[in-house]
Amino acid sequence: MTWPTPLPRIKRGSFGCCRPKLLFLSVLAEWLPRGKNSMQSGQPIGEREREILTAIVETFITTGEPVGSRTLARGNREGLSPATIRNVMADLADAGFLEQPHTSAGRIPSTEAYRYYVEQLTGKAHLSQEDESIVHESLHGISDVQEFMERTSHVLSLISRNVGVAAAIRGPKNALEHVYFSRLGDQKVLAVVVTRSGLVRDRVLRLDLPQSDLDGAARFINDNFRGWTMEAMRSELARRLEQERSEYDRLMTSVEQLYRQGALATDDSAQVVFVEGAANLVAGEQDRQRLQELLKTLEEKQKIVDLLSAYLDAKQEAVRVVIGLDEALPSMRNFVLIGAPARVGGEVMGSLAVIGPTRIDYQHTMNAVSYIARLFDKILNESE
Secondary structure (H helix, E strand, O other), rough: OOOOOOOOOOOOOOOOOOOOOOOOEEEEOOOOOOOOOOOOOOOOHHHOOOOOOOHHHHHHHHOOOOHHHHHHHHHOOOOOOOHHHHHHHHHHHHHHOEEOOOOOOOOEEHHHHHHHHHHHHOOOOOOOOOHHHHHHHHHOOOOHHHHHHHHHHHHHHHOOOEEEEEEEEEOHHHEEEEEEEEEOOOOOOEEEEOOOOOEEEEEOOOOOOOOOOOOOHHHHHHHHHHHOOOHHHHHHHHHHHHHHHOOOOOHHHHHHHHHHHHOEEEEEOEEEEEEOEEEEEEEOOOHHHHHHHHHHHHOHHHHHHHHHHHHHHOOOOOEEEEEEOOOOHHHOOOEEEEEEEEEEEEEEEEEEEEEEEEOOOOHHHHHHHHHHHHHHHHHHHOOO
């Protein structure tokens, strides 16, 4: 049986042969308990049912309209009648794979159908040259983790036409590399803090210290605390300020003034999160109240961090597809998260993901997440 292929970004043969794999990573699909009518492992879905279910899912992803037996029959080159297809669709509905939004309408995939569909995505696939060009142009010349994450959220949103999310986490690479202090003028000092992950934080402080004192304070911090995590450094520095002030009076006075003014303050108490593309949800969501809830959720960065933490395992080696996010966030009912850890040399530096409705182009989005996750490792390793 050969069905039309409404998702043109992926090269496919007939649905009866090998399905395309991700370019780099395998797929981990999150499954919830099956309904009581769902086909169990002892009763696997048949070849014909699989073919028809795949065609329904891909047609619905493309059109957004309920799919009827006549629509499938017109695209079926093997001559199956609408009645035959209708019977198969009825079996799939009984098994929990299809839903009927209205009495006279066609069928739409259930959450169970999407999960089954994702599990069938095996074989080889790749991003289009156009998408690869977008990725490389967007990420070209980056050597800073935070900038990479920020641009990644944008490019994922652009390619997937959904919400792109990227988060950097604390870790050994958030350790201090060096600090630099520069007098800008009367009552102004520029404080620059660089971490081993490549993050650069700068701020202007209201202080009146000569450059020689600033240089001495920077040498003291760099000599004593290079390689320390920011939190541990601040804790130890506070202790030394109390114990060693008399021993290094002028030096420690300068260090204390810089410290008290927040020269070494960072935002590492929480993850740095970037969210792009919330406007992409506006066109696809008709329920205005639900749309407001979604947008409010996306604005609350801690909720996004909690969502990523709940579903993306730092140990995973694969793109993970989570269908149905309402257990973590009720406002995300009927939404999907497609994400992966972001690593540099085996060390997890954060995570990147796309959030969108269940009617998302799964293969294309998984390819994009997978591709950028690998590119993250390559680009940041080369920059070190």
